[in-house]
Amino acid sequence: QKEVEQNSGPLSVPEGAIASLNCTYSDRGSQSFFWYRQYSGKSPELIMSIYSNGDKEDGRFTAQLNKASQYVSLLIRDSQPSDSATYLCAPDRPDKLIFGTGTRLQVFP
C-alpha cells in the first residue's frame, strides 16, 4: 500500500463550481498535512497546512482532515480557470515529504 494515494484525474469542473480533491494515507501516526499546487512545468507551491481534525479555511480553500478515516481533502470554492493545476498532498514529516501522484484539476469556462 502506498503511503499517500490520490486519484490522478483529471477532475474537470465548470467555472464557479466546488472542486473536491481527496487524499488517503496509510501512516496512522501522521498528524498534519500539506497541500501543494503545481502548475504545469513549474515547481510545487504550498497552499495549505492542516494539523488537527476538522476544517481549516483560507479564502476559497478549505482543507479537511479526518484522522480516524485517514483521509484529507481540499475543497476549492468558486473554481477559476487559474486553479487548473495538479494538487499534491503530503503528510508532515521532518525528514522528507512523501507525495502521491497528485490530482490534476481542470476548470473549464
Place this chain on the structure above:
Amino acid sequence: DTGVSQDPRHKITKRGQNVTFRCDPISEHNRLYWYRQTLGQGPEFLTYFQNEAQLEKSRLLSDRFSAERPKGSFSTLEIQRTEQGDSAMYLCASSPGTGELGEQYFGPGTRLTVT
C-alpha cells in the same frame, strides 16, 4: 523575502557527462532537501541536510549521485556519468527546521535532459 533559487534552470547534456546543480535555500532555513520529479509523478525524495550534515539518502540516490552542503548554506547535487533515465526535474526545497510544522518551500527546479 527571497525564495529558494536553483541554477541552472535547464540543462541538456550527453549521456556519460557529469552535471552539477546548485540550490540556495531561503535565508536561515536549516533544512535543505533534494527531490526528483518525472512526468505524471509526485516529487520523489532524494536526500536532506540539517545544516551541513546529510542526514538521509534515498535508495534512489545511486553511487553516481552525490550531494553536499559544505557550510550549511547552499547545496550542490552532482550526477556523474549521466544516463537517459536521469532525465527529470530536480527540485530543491528548504524548511526552517524549527516550529511545529515542517513546511517545505520549493525552488523553481532544474530540468535535466540527457540525450
